[in-house]
Amino acid sequence: MPFNSLDYFLFLPAVYLVFYLVGDRARWGVLLAASFGFYAALKVPYLPAVLALVAVTTYCFGIWLHRAQAPGTKRMLLWGGIAANVLVLVAMKYLPFLSENLRAVTQFFSLELQVPAVRALVAIGVSYYVFQAISYLIDIYFEIEEPEPHFGYFALYLSFFPKLLQGPIERTGDLLPQLKTPYRFDYDNMRYGMLLFAWGLFKKMVLADRLGIYADAVYNDIHAANGMQLLLGTYAYAFQIFMDFSGYTDMALGTARLFNINLTQNFNSPYLATSVADFWRRWHISFSRWILDYIFKPLQMQWRDWRTWGTALALVAAFLVSGIWHGASWGFVIWGGLHGLYMACSVFYKPYQKKLYQKLGIQKSPYLKYWQMLVTFHLVCFAWVFFRVNSLSDALYICRFPFVSADNGLHKVLVHGFHAQKAGVVLVAGVVVAAYGVLARNEQALIIWNRYCALRWLCYNALLLALILLGGESQGHFIYFNF
Amino acid sequence: MELQERLNEVFCQVFDDEDIRIAPEMTADDIDGWDSLSHVNLIVAVETTFGIRFTHKEVLTFKNIGDLLNCIAAKVQ
Known part of the structure; x- marks a missing residue:
């Protein structure tokens, strides 16, 4: 049920009316039932079951993580919870892509390995709530948040229908307390x-x-x-x-x-960004915050002895994950890789760039800002080509095509x-x-x-x-x- | 030299700005150039200066300079 459908225009007032009429103690139940109903309206029978599976698994791992005392057990439970969520995501979204590429590899090396073809499943919303579930577990592991003891509220935190299909990817501390606040008109x-x-x-x-x-x-x-x-x-x-x-x-x-x-x-006005790093502070903020906190920062810390190279590598790795998250295709991988590469390069040239601007005395010039916006917008647009094209050969055709030609x-x-x-x-x-x-x-x-x-x-x-x-x-x- | 002054010197060096004056309640928003990309450079510089090593958990849970100062103080004692 998309937001711009007639069904939703009837669904939303009906849910609000029931939500308004029942007492605070039952409101979470109304929203949870509405969220699962909203998801079931996509008419894909296994989707609500996958959502319920992710909710139950993550809830249990959250409680076990909090109860565990030994650091080794805690680490094992964290990785167990993350693996369970990633497995769901891979099974729903990436098996056809993996099987297709594995078959290409076996054919290339003339191996006699039989890789079965896998049918693509509908996975609307899965990558959003799986990422939210992973952030919940990591925040409990780092003792940033306590696990939610009430399963109903936890399931609602994952499934709340306004953000179920396309985010924003909410942090526990941002959404759960609001869901528990008594409602006043x-x-x-x-x-x-x-x-x-x-x-x-x-x-x-x-x-x-x-x-x-x-x-x-x-x-x-x-x-x-x-x-x-x-x-x-x-x-x-x-x-x-x-x-x-x-x-x-x-x-x-x-x-x-x-x-x-x-x-x-x-x-936050992403096309007014003055650098690619700035673009990612303004575009799909809840997702870029997730990638930054749970992929980039841990990798950057792990590789910190390599200094600038470690940061650059962590950026490329984090943005490759970001590309793959968008879907199982090489176009998304290249799109993510390009953004990673843009930012990795900036780590090396940024100090020299700053000194150059200071020497030229243009660091505070508004024209410099406009120039940076223009360059950033075109870098982002170039990456969008790989995001949008129907095939990689189309992308290569566009890259080779002279934009300024006689018939323009x-x-x-x-x-x-x-x-x-x-x-x-x-x-x-x-x-x-x-x-x-x-x-x-x-x-x-x-x-x-x-x-x-x-x-x-x-x-x-x-x-x-x-x-x-x-x-x-x-x-x-x-x-x-x-x- | 007091801990905060030594940390201030590290900030000046990492962010290439002699005018930085840190305070416990300050966060990354208060210092020009302190973003997630430069954060680890700061952490490495602090580790080298004070001869300490932070864990992932410590670095990920610092909320302001006060948290960083407390953590350094606990490690150098």
Whole structure:
């Protein structure tokens, strides 16, 4: 049941109504039943069973970890709990990829080993709650958190429906205490939650899906596209994935707000980042924090005697994991590897870069900041090519293609299926989203927003009207569902 | 020399800034250039200066400079 479906528009008010009418002692039960119902609505019978398995296993390992006294037993239990979760993830997502590559290797070496073909399973949401379960166990091991004694609350922490399919990946300390807080109706939370939800719908249905039409037209037939179209197709995809995912996150945060729950904000203007490291502080924040804390930092500590080389290696390893997490394909592995490589290189050149800027006296120049934003955006876009392409041969074709060629006249920029009217809507909607980004941080604008009720209602109605008039071409599914 | 002053020197050296003045309640947000990438350089410099070795658990659970100072004090005693 995606957030932008009619089913969800009926499901959410019904859940809220029951949640509101029952007492605090039963509210966790309502949300847990709703979350499993929400997951079961995907009509994949084994998915709720996998969620229940992860919940029971992680709950038990958490309790055993806390009770264990000997450091050796604790370590064994931690690795046991992590292995159980990783096994679930591998079984659900990576077996077809492993079997396919193993068969290619056996064929290459002419080995007589029979590797069976494995059918791909639907694994929506699994990588998100498995990562959350692993973070729960590690935090107990390091005594950052206590295990949750109430199985119901723990299962709800893993399965809470607004963040079940696509995150944010929540830390125990951030979400569990909120789930236990008694509910009191809060008008501001209700208003803000609904507005955020509608805003997310606008980003997804009006902007992301239109950009997707252009990106798909280019990327699904790249040999027919000219250089300018490939470049614009890549830019369109960069903004499509951002609007798609941040739109989803707004809807998740908006839904949770109705229940007085604040989920982690996943985005902070990522394309204004001035370095790739800065990009990862602004893009899919809950995930990058996870990768940083549970993969990068332990590896960096382990390899700290190798100094800069140790940090660089830890970065490449952490981002390769990040790539593989997104899915079982070489495109994702290369995408992660590229980000790892960008950051590993920066570890070596950063001190010299800083000295160079100081010598030139440009370290505080705004132009330097704009230049860094432009370079970072293009580095990120180059990596997106590998993320989006249908095959690696397509990616290599794009890398070899001269973007500036003789037939790059602007009149040829629009592609089949994407005419000037759609481009106009994208431009206007893009300006609206950018303006919101600026105004939401402006104190004067916020004062005016809070003071004039008529202005607020005008904006709410304009937003609804835009959704009704322009949301019809929505494709429905979200990109990050696949991960 | 007092522990905090010696640690201050390490910070100045690692982050290449003579003006840094550390305090127990300060965190990475308060010091320019102290991010997750440079964090381990700081840890290695502290280990070398004080002749100590931190465990993974200690490094992962430092919340501010105060925690780092307490841990160094416990190890050098």
